[in-house]
Amino acid sequence: MNHETGPLGMSNSEVDLALFGALGDLALRKLYPALYQLDREGLLPETTRVLGLARQEYDTAAFQARVTEALKQRVKASELDKESLKRFLARLDYARVDFNQVEGYEAIRGWREGSPRPMIVYLAVPASIYGSICRNLQASGSLDGETRVVVEKPIGYDLESSQEINDAIGEVFPESRVYRIDHYLGKETVQNLIALRFANPLFGTQWNQNHISHVEITVAEQVGIEGRWGYFDQAGQLRDMVQNHLLQLVCLIAMDPPANLDADAIRDEKVKVLKALKPFGTESLGRDVVRGQYTAGTSGGQSVPGYLEEEGANTESHTETFVAMKTEVANWRWAGVPFYLRTGKRMPEKLSQIVIHFRQQPHYIFDPDQRSLAANKLIIRLQPEEGIALQVLTKDSGLDKGMRLRPGPLHLDFSSAFPKSRIPDAYERLLLEVMKGQQYLFVRRDEVEYAWRWCDQLIAAWEAHDSPPRRYPAGSWGPVASIAMITQDGRSWYEDY
Ligand SMILES: NC(=O)C1=CN([C@@H]2O[C@H](COP(=O)(O)OP(=O)(O)OC[C@H]3O[C@@H](n4cnc5c(N)ncnc54)[C@H](OP(=O)(O)O)[C@@H]3O)[C@@H](O)[C@H]2O)C=CC1
Numbered sequence: 001m002n003h004e005t006g007p008l009g010m011s012n013s014e015v016d017l018a019l020f021g022a023l024g025d026l027a028l029r030k031l032y033p034a035l036y037q038l039d040r041e042g043l044l045p046e047t048t049r050v051l052g053l054a055r056q057e058y059d060t061a062a063f064q065a066r067v068t069e070a071l072k073q074r075v076k077a078s079e080l081d082k083e084s085l086k087r088f089l090a091r092l093d094y095a096r097v098d099f100n101q102v103e104g105y106e107a108i109r110g111w112r113e114g115s116p117r118p119m120i121v122y123l124a125v126p127a128s129i130y131g132s133i134c135r136n137l138q139a140s141g142s143l144d145g146e147t148r149v150v151v152e153k154p155i156g157y158d159l160e161s162s163q164e165i166n167d168a169i170g171e172v173f174p175e176s177r178v179y180r181i182d183h184y185l186g187k188e189t190v191q192n193l194i195a196l197r198f199a200n201p202l203f204g205t206q207w208n209q210n211h212i213s214h215v216e217i218t219v220a221e222q223v224g225i226e227g228r229w230g231y232f233d234q235a236g237q238l239r240d241m242v243q244n245h246l247l248q249l250v251c252l253i254a255m256d257p258p259a260n261l262d263a264d265a266i267r268d269e270k271v272k273v274l275k276a277l278k279p280f281g282t283e284s285l286g287r288d289v290v291r292g293q294y295t296a297g298t299s300g301g302q303s304v305p306g307y308l309e310e311e312g313a314n315t316e317s318h319t320e321t322f323v324a325m326k327t328e329v330a331n332w333r334w335a336g337v338p339f340y341l342r343t344g345k346r347m348p349e350k351l352s353q354i355v356i357h358f359r360q361q362p363h364y365i366f367d368p369d370q371r372s373l374a375a376n377k378l379i380i381r382l383q384p385e386e387g388i389a390l391q392v393l394t395k396d397s398g399l400d401k402g403m404r405l406r407p408g409p410l411h412l413d414f415s416s417a418f419p420k421s422r423i424p425d426a427y428e429r430l431l432l433e434v435m436k437g438q439q440y441l442f443v444r445r446d447e448v449e450y451a452w453r454w455c456d457q458l459i460a461a462w463e464a465h466d467s468p469p470r471r472y473p474a475g476s477w478g479p480v481a482s483i484a485m486i487t488q489d490g491r492s493w494y495e496d497y
């Protein structure tokens with residue numbers, strides 16, 4: 001094992017992890033599989049222990065059995081070996097606690113008795129109870145000056161509610177010990193964006209409005225709302241996906257080079273991008289933003305219900321399950337370069353990709369019929385099949401082709417380029433970084449707030465117009481208007497890879 005050594009001679013990642021919401025969806029689907037994989041790869045120090053906290057009547061053995069069941073559903077059988085599983089389960093304890101009652105928090109102190117390791121408190125619970133948990137942790141004497149807290153998105157529903165939540169966390173934890181998760185920042189290719197942009201002079205010199213004509217970001221989900229009507233109908237796709245994941249991607253594409261890789265150097269640059277996002281006015285709202293809601297259709301060859309027929313649905317709902325928009329980062333580097341964003345549920349496939357479209361050569365000398373081909377594209381695929389492809393033009397081979405051009409990719413497919421390395425899930429990376437005490441992949445308070453500020457003005461404009469979302473059948477690429485939105489600029493959503 002290779003862990004850096006920290007204070008007290010312990011490795012920086014030697015920690016105790018208290019997991020609030022231990023029997024919830026996020027914990028079962030994402031956190032235990034990620035912790036298990038870290039353990040299996042030898043990245044969890046032997047001393048690391050996990051205390052699961054929830055209000056159900058379990059004992060440690062029943063909890064371990066529930067975690068085993070979750071791992072069997074989520075981890076490939078070939079990666080779930082007996083020895084690793086046994087070692088992982090031995091780290092787990094359980095305590096039944098009502099998070100709103102300070103009395104139950106004694107269980108944490110008991111579990112921590114004598115531990116020299118810092119504690120990580122992971123709040124896998126609704127944001128509405130973050131404040132109450134932080135206060136109870138403090139009142140029960142469970143904290144020390146090293147405890148870190150991890151919180152999930154969405155932080156609030158708008159700027160005001162996010163400020164209340166962040167204030168409540170901030171009364172107990174300084175910003176340097178708050179880790180706000182946006183799991184897109186843990187995805188392998190998203191981190192590669194930083195390497196690609198700032199390690200390659202080839203791109204560094206071209207990365208601005210002189211050389212880039214437009215940027216596309218598609219985050220398409222095949223799933224619907226997965227039984228989360230209660231949460232999703234209050235949120236909608238703008239709050240659920242754009243306010244956090246898509247705006248983080250915009251930041252990483254548009255930010256200026258940070259002075260170094262320190263968390264605050266990176267986050268300072270991201271905040272500048274959020275501040276420079278152009279707000280929508282009445283005219284641009286109608287032209288540059290499309291909201292959609294799925295109706296019944298097919299997904300993966302199966303018939304699926306429309307949004308208004310999902311379990312628990314309110315048939316009057318105008319909540320959007322799809323958004324497409326054209327926006328701009330109004331600054332020196334990006335003025336005049338459209339950023340086209342689209343994200344939706346129940347699309348034909350799961351596909352997250354960024355396409356950087358470079359400008360054409362100023363003077364074109366090849367076949368006029370091929371002129372539309374004549375621009376390079378950089379395609380950054382986040383999922384599935386993570387990879388990066390640069391589309392370049394070469395001469396078509398063959399004696400009869402003359403100087404015909406042929407577009408083709410210079411392709412880096414991560415799984416074939418690095419065949420032995422498993423691509424880790426985002427939560428593995430993020431958990432590891434919290435354990436090491438490194439914040440650069442986590443979102444600072446001002447980032448959350450500037451992102452809300454921009455979304456709030458858009459939501460206010462929608463509410464003022466109160467028009468229903470456009471319908472699109474499940475299994476399609478969204479409302480036709482989202483295609484018209486980009487074709488009105490003489491462009492189209494990129495579909496090949
Ligand atoms: N699920 C996901 O894929 C994602 C989730 N998130 C965020 O992660 C967080 C957790 O989400 P998710 O796992 O889906 O939520 P769940 O509702 O599935 O899980 C929450 C857990 O917290 C427990 N809990 C809630 N209130 C209390 C309380 N007062 N006392 C004791 N236990 C309590 C619940 O217990 P009980 O079952 O008894 O109510 C449950 O175990 C949320 O902030 C969510 O927005 C973010 C991205 C994706």
Ligand SMILES: O=C1O[C@H](COP(=O)(O)O)[C@@H](O)[C@H](O)[C@H]1O
Binds near residue numbers: 183221240241352
């Ligand atoms: O945060 C969320 O993300 C998921 C999509 O994540 P991905 O890693 O599968 O792309 C989304 O389904 C969910 O609604 C949202 O809350």
